[in-house]
Structures are given as structure tokens and as C-alpha cells.
Amino acid sequence: MVRTVLLLGAESEVAERLAQAADELDIRLHVATHRALYRNYGDALRNRLAGVVFTDFRIPLHALEQLTEHCVQGGVGGVGVSWKFLSPLGALLASRLGLPGHDPAVAPATRNKWLMAEAFRERGVPHPRTLAVPAPDAGIPAGSAAGLGYPLVVKPAESDGSVGVLPVDSPDDLAGTVRMAQRRRKSLPYGAPVDTTVLVQQHVEGASCGVVTAVHQGRFTHLAILRNYTTTGRFREDTGRTMPAGFGLPTEALILSTVESGLAALGLRDGVAHSDLRVTEAGPTVIAVDVGPPDVPTMQAIELATGVNTAAVYLQTVLGECPGTRPRRTDAAAIRFISTVRHGVFRGLEGLAQSPHVALVRSYVQPGDLIGSAHRKYTRLGHVIVQAPSPDLADQRADAAIAGISSRVEP
Missing domain, CATH: 3.40.50.20 (Rossmann fold)
Structure with missing residues (x-):
């Protein structure tokens, strides 16, 4: 057939x-x-x-x-x-x-973060408190913003990943940051217009994690919980991910039940989703859900650790078939991103072959490429993935591998 x-x-x-x-x-x-x-x-x-x-x-x-x-x-x-x-x-x-597919009546909330926040609020899904600023000339109720507490997070309602997400430390910076977030008018690469609404959101402290879930006829099978690592400071950059996340069974059960409430609120029925959460003292909080397969490094890590092919699972679910989600092994995997703060001409990476534990390595740029952006502190140059019997050992091997890699960039 x-x-x-x-x-x-x-x-x-x-x-x-x-x-x-x-x-x-x-x-x-x-x-x-x-x-x-x-x-x-x-x-x-x-x-x-x-x-x-x-x-x-x-x-x-x-x-x-x-x-x-x-x-x-x-x-x-x-x-x-x-x-x-x-x-x-x-x-x-x-x-x-x-x-097979997701509920079209709720589907706009899978693209628009304000609609997503409203869907979560209506269904009681733990989510940061959020205000919407619908237009560049719309005022921000000072009392409402103050009620969220500082620091705040400002983000476009429609953006890809962390693009346009900006921290705000004081009321004096809020209006200017909102205007900056509203500059984006079209989506890449198709040039479609985007909603210029900007969200002013409560900053949530807690361990960061991601959950990749297969959905078949509204039933959820979780492929992975990944612990996320970032830089510290005002402008944070993802530095890596590790699975299993190692939060412990009670916490992971709470994480998964929270994810399922979020996916149900968005009307997800057939496909794959990737949820971003913070694990706070009060419990897990859903930051956002992305519909569709996660990025390639995450899919590679899942396959190395479990033997499950996330891309194949996605195709099976959209066809309405029972997906192949049964793990073939129970290893750990860790991703570490190769990044630089330098701007200039990229000349290459050194030290890629020094660690015997690296299972996969990828460079995103070629020698001679110009790198660096006025809008981002870090430029991501590539990633390495290691495999190990346990997440602690995977972390040790990944950190050792990334420590041995250096980039050559000429001004």
C-alpha cells in the first residue's frame, strides 16, 4: 500500500x-x-x-x-x-x-504565544502570568506590569524559538524593550505577516527542561525528558541538553502530567510536540509548546539514548499509524553546543577529534563565513553529542569534549 x-x-x-x-x-x-x-x-x-x-x-x-x-x-x-x-x-x-491532525479550532494557539497563554489560562495549565501589548502605540499599564514583578520577560507573540525574547530588569526599560520586540513584521523564510502583539511575562526561576512527546489519536507517549543548560547573566544562551534529565521519579511524573495538560489544552491529537518547562518550587510550569519534531540535535540524542527515530515517529503519527516509540536501549546522551562571542571571519574548529566519546559532531558554518550578529551575544557554530550509560557520565564526557574544542575567528 x-x-x-x-x-x-x-x-x-x-x-x-x-x-x-x-x-x-x-x-x-x-x-x-x-x-x-x-x-x-x-x-x-x-x-x-x-x-x-x-x-x-x-x-x-x-x-x-x-x-x-x-x-x-x-x-x-x-x-x-x-x-x-x-x-x-x-x-x-x-x-x-x-x-489525522490537531484540532483546527485551537491550532492558531500553536503558533501564537498570546493565544497559547490564554488557552493555558482557560484550562488551568501552569504558565507564567502574561500581559499582552497589542500595538506599538498601546500603553502598558504600569500597575499591571509591576504586579508581575521584576525581572520580566518580553517576547513577540509570534517568533521562532528565542528570537526577540528580551529580559527587562526595571520599569524604566520596559517601554523601549517592548518597542524593540515589535519591530519584526514578517516571518522568515516565507515573508508572511506576523502578529505584532508583544507579551510581557513573569520571569520564572527554576531548572529548565524539555519534553518530546508523540501524540497518537490524542494519547501521549513521551520520548524524552531533557535537562537544559544555559549561560548565566541577562542574555542567556543554550549551552546543551542531557537525557535522561535525572529529576527523580516523583518530579518527572509531575513534569509529564503538566505537559499532558498543556498539549490537551492546545488540541493536539496526532503528531509530535516539544514542550519547554521550568521546574519551580511550586511545581513544573509550561513556558511554551512547539508543534512538530524538535531540532536535529535533540532527535539525534533521543535516537542515541533510546534507539527511537523521532522523525519516523512523526511521519507515522500524521498518517494515523501507531508509532514506533518503544525504546530499544536505555542509555544517556548529552548535547553541547559550540559557540563563540567573537565576530569576524570563521576559519575553523580545532580539537573535534580529541575525545573518544563523541558519537556525533556537526559544524554549522564553513571556513570563510562571516559570523557574529549585533542582535545576539553568541554565535552557534556547531554541536557535539556523546553517549554514555548514565546522564552523569554523559555530562562529564560532553563537558570534557567541549572543553577541548576551540574556534578560530579572524576580526
């Missing part, structure tokens, strides 16, 4: 991972994208695609009609997304076709 999945967008390494998994599962993968973006696809990805449909994600209703026709004609049995901004369109398309 021929199985076909339409993937909305393929402008990421996640899409390449999905294409590889589709090959392994004998699934025909079609991609919907912009014609201009398709020109940048590499041969490795193009050769794995069974079909391409060109559309314009800037006009969602037109794209919905066009993609519906393509799915009917092409016998598509599942709809996936490689980028969370397309998740509402994916849910609408799957619903129209009668295919």
Missing part, C-alpha cells in the same frame, strides 16, 4: 531528517513550498522527494485551496509541518481532508 505525506515547508534540517525517515519507511514525501525557496534545495533533499507543489504561504486561504486539490489528486494520507508557523494551516488542511 502506497503511503504519502505532504510536508508543509522544507527549509530546515528537520525536513532533511524527515525525508531520510520517509525513505526508510517507504513513505512517499511531497513538499509544499515557495518556488523561489525550492531553488535553494540541495540535491540530497530533492532526490528524496516524490512530489512538490508550489504555493504561497503568505495567502493562507489560497494555499489551503491549492493544497487541498494537490492532496486529493496525489492520494495524500497525512499532513506534516517542518515549521510551527505553518501548524494552523496544516491542521485546517488535515481537517478538510478528513486526515
Whole structure:
């Protein structure tokens, strides 16, 4: 029986991972994208695609009609997304076709953090207290903001990951930070307009963790709990992740029940989600949920530690199939990101082969590339992943591996 999945967008390494998994599962993968973006696809990805449909994600209703026709004609049995901004369109398309998918009535909350905060509030999901500033000229009620306490976190309602997320230490800095967060008007890479609402959010202290969950017919199977590591200070940068997280069974049970309440509030029924949480003294708090597979380093770590292929699981869930989530091993894995604060011409990384425990290593930049941004303190150059029998040993090996790596950057 021929199985076909339409993937909305393929402008990421996640899409390449999905294409590889589709090959392994004998699934025909079609991609919907912009014609201009398709020109940048590499041969490795193009050769794995069974079909391409060109559309314009800037006009969602037109794209919905066009993609519906393509799915009917092409016998598509599942709809996936490689980028969370397309998740509402994916849910609408799957619903129209009668295919597995998330609740389209709630799907806008999977893209928009203000709608997500409201969905969490209505369903009693632990979440930081949040205010919305809908327009650049809208005033911020000083008393309301003060009620959240300082420091605060300011973030665009629609942004990818930590882009535009800024800390605020005092009332004097709040208005300027909100204006800075409202500068972004379009999403990359499709150029679709974004909601310029900005969130003013309570800062939550606590250990950071992520949970990757497979959802099949509304039932949850958790693939991993990862402990997140960051730099200290005002502008924090992810430095790594380790699984298992090692919080202890009672805490992890609370983490998973909190995640499930968040996923249910967002109407998730078939797919994969990645939840970001803080473990506070009062219990776990959901910061945000991203719909779709996590980033490639996280998928690699999960496969090294458990043998579960997250990309394959995602394709199976969007087809409505029972996913292959049973672990084949119970190891630990640790990711460490290679970053630099220097700006200039990248010349290379040294020390990559010094640790015998590195299972995977990846450089994101090539010699001769210009690196550094006026908007970010750190530039991420790559990552290493180690495998070990326990999370403590994985941490030790990963920290030793990253300590031996240096970058050469010329001003």
C-alpha cells in the first residue's frame, strides 16, 4: 500500500531528517513550498522527494485551496509541518481532508504565544502570568506590569524559538524593550505577516527542561525528558541538553502530567510536540509548546539514548499509524553546543577529534563565513553529542569534549 505525506515547508534540517525517515519507511514525501525557496534545495533533499507543489504561504486561504486539490489528486494520507508557523494551516488542511491532525479550532494557539497563554489560562495549565501589548502605540499599564514583578520577560507573540525574547530588569526599560520586540513584521523564510502583539511575562526561576512527546489519536507517549543548560547573566544562551534529565521519579511524573495538560489544552491529537518547562518550587510550569519534531540535535540524542527515530515517529503519527516509540536501549546522551562571542571571519574548529566519546559532531558554518550578529551575544557554530550509560557520565564526557574544542575567528 502506497503511503504519502505532504510536508508543509522544507527549509530546515528537520525536513532533511524527515525525508531520510520517509525513505526508510517507504513513505512517499511531497513538499509544499515557495518556488523561489525550492531553488535553494540541495540535491540530497530533492532526490528524496516524490512530489512538490508550489504555493504561497503568505495567502493562507489560497494555499489551503491549492493544497487541498494537490492532496486529493496525489492520494495524500497525512499532513506534516517542518515549521510551527505553518501548524494552523496544516491542521485546517488535515481537517478538510478528513486526515489525522490537531484540532483546527485551537491550532492558531500553536503558533501564537498570546493565544497559547490564554488557552493555558482557560484550562488551568501552569504558565507564567502574561500581559499582552497589542500595538506599538498601546500603553502598558504600569500597575499591571509591576504586579508581575521584576525581572520580566518580553517576547513577540509570534517568533521562532528565542528570537526577540528580551529580559527587562526595571520599569524604566520596559517601554523601549517592548518597542524593540515589535519591530519584526514578517516571518522568515516565507515573508508572511506576523502578529505584532508583544507579551510581557513573569520571569520564572527554576531548572529548565524539555519534553518530546508523540501524540497518537490524542494519547501521549513521551520520548524524552531533557535537562537544559544555559549561560548565566541577562542574555542567556543554550549551552546543551542531557537525557535522561535525572529529576527523580516523583518530579518527572509531575513534569509529564503538566505537559499532558498543556498539549490537551492546545488540541493536539496526532503528531509530535516539544514542550519547554521550568521546574519551580511550586511545581513544573509550561513556558511554551512547539508543534512538530524538535531540532536535529535533540532527535539525534533521543535516537542515541533510546534507539527511537523521532522523525519516523512523526511521519507515522500524521498518517494515523501507531508509532514506533518503544525504546530499544536505555542509555544517556548529552548535547553541547559550540559557540563563540567573537565576530569576524570563521576559519575553523580545532580539537573535534580529541575525545573518544563523541558519537556525533556537526559544524554549522564553513571556513570563510562571516559570523557574529549585533542582535545576539553568541554565535552557534556547531554541536557535539556523546553517549554514555548514565546522564552523569554523559555530562562529564560532553563537558570534557567541549572543553577541548576551540574556534578560530579572524576580526
